[in-house]
Amino acid sequence: GENVEQHPSTLSVQEGDSAVIKCTYSDSASNYFPWYKQELGKGPQLIIDIRSNVGEKKDQRIAVTLNKTAKHFSLHITETQPEDSAVYFCAASKGSGGSNYKLTFGKGTLLTVNP
Amino acid sequence: EPEVTQTPSHQVTQMGQEVILRCVPISNHLYFYWYRQILGQKVEFLVSFYNNEISEKSEIFDDQFSVERPDGSNFTLKIRSTKLEDSAMYFCASGERSPLHFGNGTRLTVT
Numbered sequence: 001g002e003n004v005e006q007h008p009s010t011l012s013v014q015e016g017d018s019a020v021i022k023c024t025y026s027d028s029a030s031n032y033f034p035w036y037k038q039e040l041g042k043g044p045q046l047i048i049d050i051r052s053n054v055g056e057k058k059d060q061r062i063a064v065t066l067n068k069t070a071k072h073f074s075l076h077i078t079e080t081q082p083e084d085s086a087v088y089f090c091a092a093s094k095g096s097g098g099s100n101y102k103l104t105f106g107k108g109t110l111l112t113v114n115p
Numbered sequence: 116e117p118e119v120t121q122t123p124s125h126q127v128t129q130m131g132q133e134v135i136l137r138c139v140p141i142s143n144h145l146y147f148y149w150y151r152q153i154l155g156q157k158v159e160f161l162v163s164f165y166n167n168e169i170s171e172k173s174e175i176f177d178d179q180f181s182v183e184r185p186d187g188s189n190f191t192l193k194i195r196s197t198k199l200e201d202s203a204m205y206f207c208a209s210g211e212r213s214p215l216h217f218g219n220g221t222r223l224t225v226t
Contacts, residue, residue, distance in 0.1 A: 043206050043217035101215045102171055105158040
């Protein structure tokens, strides 16, 4: 089955700096790659996603890049703020319809933004 | 904005007891899921449910687990005889032609 590796496990940055989190996946049939932010005591919240027919997607300070050949995708957060501090998960899935949401998650990255 | 709600937020039970975790998915969604997160580990897929039946399940989802949509709005996960290793956060999620939406989870503690 699919295996998703995520690095780093912890990341500490100064406010205003950029943060980059990287993930690799094993199944070349995976075609949907969401990123989730999880704050303490809450469920994962989608922050951005990308499909395999696109190489890059941006939403304000957040961007995701996908390299299908290398089977890796990355989350980029620019101008980080203290409220960006959370655990970030990457995930991968394949298929369509309902099965498209059988997500395989990475282990998560604890991002700390220091004021 | 519509959201997935889960009850209870925390459930403590003794080993061998049955527990039922409850979820109210977003109303126009047709696909429902349970995921599990053991403390400090990754979020793991348990089961997906569509059209009143299980569409896919993981190896974790053995005979001790069952899901049900009893009344058209609730979606439940039952663990028949809990084990210590069932202690985890259990997340319900729902989706349609949109990203997956997760609830805030139920923390299950088996003692």
